[in-house]
Amino acid sequence: MIEIHADAESLSGAAADLFVEEARKAAAGRGRFAVVLSGGETPRRTYALLARPPRRNRVPWERVHVFWGDERCVPPADPRSNERLAREVLLDHVPLPAEQIHPLRCAADPGQAAARYESLLRDFFGKEPPRFDLVFLGLGENGHTASLFPHTAVLAEQVRWAAEVYVSEQNLYRVTLTAPFLNRAAALAVFLVAGAGKAEILREVLEGPAAPRRLPAQLIRPAAGEVRWLVEREAARLVGAHG
Ligand code: 6PG
Numbered sequence: 001m002i003e004i005h006a007d008a009e010s011l012s013g014a015a016a017d018l019f020v021e022e023a024r025k026a027a028a029g030r031g032r033f034a035v036v037l038s039g040g041e042t043p044r045r046t047y048a049l050l051a052r053p054p055r056r057n058r059v060p061w062e063r064v065h066v067f068w069g070d071e072r073c074v075p076p077a078d079p080r081s082n083e084r085l086a087r088e089v090l091l092d093h094v095p096l097p098a099e100q101i102h103p104l105r106c107a108a109d110p111g112q113a114a115a116r117y118e119s120l121l122r123d124f125f126g127k128e129p130p131r132f133d134l135v136f137l138g139l140g141e142n143g144h145t146a147s148l149f150p151h152t153a154v155l156a157e158q159v160r161w162a163a164e165v166y167v168s169e170q171n172l173y174r175v176t177l178t179a180p181f182l183n184r185a186a187a188l189a190v191f192l193v194a195g196a197g198k199a200e201i202l203r204e205v206l207e208g209p210a211a212p213r214r215l216p217a218q219l220i221r222p223a224a225g226e227v228r229w230l231v232e233r234e235a236a237r238l239v240g241a242h243g
Contacts, residue, residue, distance in 0.1 A: 002206070002229040004236045008194045011232045012045035015192055018230075019050055019134060020058045022188060026133040027063035034124075036069045036135040036177070038146070039082030042192045043136055047090035061096045065124070069137060070147035070176035071104040073113070073164075080172075110164030110173040117175065118161040130161070130185040139193045141201050143215035147176035150214050154178060179219035186222040194232035202231065203238035 005011035019035065026033035037043070049055055072080045083103040091101055102120060106113030121130060137145045147165050148155060154165040154176060161181040165174050182189065193202055205217045206229070212218045220227060231239075 001226075002231055002236070002239065005230065005232050008042075008045060008232050011192060011194055011230050012043075012049055015043070015046040015136070015190065015230055016049040016055050018190060018228075019046070020055050022134045023059045023064060027060040030133075032063045032065060033060070033134070034065045034067065034132050036067045036132050036186075037082070037086050038069055038136040038138045038192070039071070039085060040138040040140075042138050042194050044085065044089055046136075046192065047086060051090045051093035056094055059094070061094050064096055065100045065102065066091065066096065067102045067121070067132070068104045069135060069182070070174055071106055072147075073106040073110050073173040073175065075107050076103065076105065078107075104162070104175055106164070106173065106175040110175055114160065114162040114164045114175045121161055130181070131187055132182075132185045133187050135182060135186040135189045137189055137191045137217075137220065139191055139198055139201060139205065139217050141197055143201050143205060143217055145191070145217040145220060146182070147174035148179055148216035148219060150216060155213055155216055155219065179216070182220060183222050183225075186220075186225045188225055189220055189222055189227045191217070191220075191227070191229045191231075193229065193235045196234040196237065198235040199237045199239075202229075202235055206239050 023033040068082055071082050074080050076083050104117050142150055149167055152165050154163045157163045157178045158180050162175055162177050205215050
């Protein structure tokens with residue numbers, strides 16, 4: 001389902017409202033809300049809106065657990081860190097218990113970090129099937145999402161829940177949740193896409209032929225969950241009207 005918004009502010013407000021709604025629902029229904037944050041710039045405003053009234057006061061923060069869909073393998077203080085973005089804009093401003101923030105630290109050893117994150121996730125879910133109530137995702141202009149980059153080995157990973165990936169164009173290692181794990185665990189996956197620069201790739205992902213190695217965002221199809229696209233008007237310019 002695609003929701004087209006007149007501008008980035010409206011998209012960010014809708015994404016923040018979705019977070020509030022899903023958090024309240026999960027907290028009431030299951031006692032906790034497990035959310036996966038995306039990196040990149042698009043979600044910044046969503047996080048900022050969640051950090052202030054009225055939305056800040058409507059989230060049951062004591063029931064919230066925060067994970068990341070991917071991380072750049074840099075120190076947490078590095079400007080490229082997804083953890084740093086989330087802490088600066090949101091997590092440092094809300095009453096979320098520190099032990100309920102689960103960063104993905106991979107600066108030292110990406111492979112080991114991926115394995116460590118998987119065991120953290122396994123411990124968290126215990127005997128329950130893994131479930132993220134809400135997964136925020138972005139869309140790169142090359143069709144990547146999380147750190148599932150085109151033509152990388154991680155796209156073929158069927159077993160591990162998290163895996164390292166070397167992004168040659170950025171000369172950087174990252175760790176990402178894998179597509180099969182995201183598809184197994186996501187109850188609701190929400191892509192946030194804004195800017196004219198995303199119009200072409202969004203059209204290819206949504207309306208082009210299936211080409212998941214070239215367009216990894218196409219891999220995201222939660223087995224028992226839902227995918228929603230919150231798209232700002234300029235980014236939606238080339239896609240047909242959708243219900
Ligand atoms: C990251 C993100 C990545 C991001 C896209 C879109 O770590 O960079 O997880 O998948 O969502 O690159 O980024 P923008 O929102 O900045 O366009």
